Amino acid sequence: METKIRAIITGASGMVGEGVMHECLLDPQVEAVLVIGRKPCGTVHPKLKEIIHQDFFDITPIEDQLAGYNACYFCLGVSSVGMKEPEYYRLTYTLTLNVAQPLSKLNPDMTFCYVSGKSTDSTENGKVMWARVKGKTENDLMKLPFKQVFAFRPGYMHPTPGLKNTNKYYKYITWMYPLLRRLFPSGASTLAELGRAMINVTRFGYGTQVIEVKDIQKLAKID
Numbered sequence: 001m002e003t004k005i006r007a008i009i010t011g012a013s014g015m016v017g018e019g020v021m022h023e024c025l026l027d028p029q030v031e032a033v034l035v036i037g038r039k040p041c042g043t044v045h046p047k048l049k050e051i052i053h054q055d056f057f058d059i060t061p062i063e064d065q066l067a068g069y070n071a072c073y074f075c076l077g078v079s080s081v082g083m084k085e086p087e088y089y090r091l092t093y094t095l096t097l098n099v100a101q102p103l104s105k106l107n108p109d110m111t112f113c114y115v116s117g118k119s120t121d122s123t124e125n126g127k128v129m130w131a132r133v134k135g136k137t138e139n140d141l142m143k144l145p146f147k148q149v150f151a152f153r154p155g156y157m158h159p160t161p162g163l164k165n166t167n168k169y170y171k172y173i174t175w176m177y178p179l180l181r182r183l184f185p186s187g188a189s190t191l192a193e194l195g196r197a198m199i200n201v202t203r204f205g206y207g208t209q210v211i212e213v214k215d216i217q218k219l220a221k222i223d
Contacts, residue, residue, distance in 0.1 A: 007202075008066065009033060009035050013041050015167050017041075022160055023196055036053055036062070058098070071112075074096060077115060096137050100146075116137070118153045122210070148202075150211050152216065153213070154194055155188055158188065159191055193217055197211065197215070
């Protein structure tokens with residue numbers, strides 16, 4: 001794409017969203033970033049605008065501020081640990097679609113990138129609850145009238161040094177990253193690679209809508 005990227009990012013107060021936002025703010029192909037969050041992301045940058053909005057199940061009050069963007073990097077999500085399926089479904093499928101549906105009407109030229117998870121179940125019929133719910137979310141996002149929809153399925157994501165929202169337990173496992181990358185190259189990437197891959201898939205497209213770790217690594221290398 002020849003036009004510059006104007007991206008909406010959700011989840012920027014978490015590790016993944018902050019990492020993606022960081023790459024967007026660094027990249028000259030991205031001219032504007034709009035972060036939507038329940039609390040301030042804590043970053044100040046000339047490219048960055050922020051909307052504080054508490055209810056992601058209803059974005060009607062802020063819809064008039066969401067037109068004119070050509071990318072959405074949806075990094076908002078919850079862990080399924082300790083959660084029953086109805087609540088996980090509500091916070092994963094329902095919430096995501098409630099944001100994506102109006103965006104597809106406001107910005108039909110938009111590329112929507114959804115952070116899913118490795119081993120997501122596209123059939124929606126498997127035994128693993130979170131994988132079924134993520135699979136349905138992916139499938140129904142791909143039915144919306146966006147220009148492009150991509151489901152990113154990262155595995156282990158090595159955090160970007162210096163960012164403030166890195167999950168605390170990562171300090172105990174980051175030393176393993178070089179070994180993981182060597183032994184399980186299809187299961188580990190960096191958070192920086194994820195951000196660059198989203199930018200490049202917006203600019204150049206890709207041959208498949210499901211973006212696995214190997215695809216993230218490949219897309220991140222495109223200049």
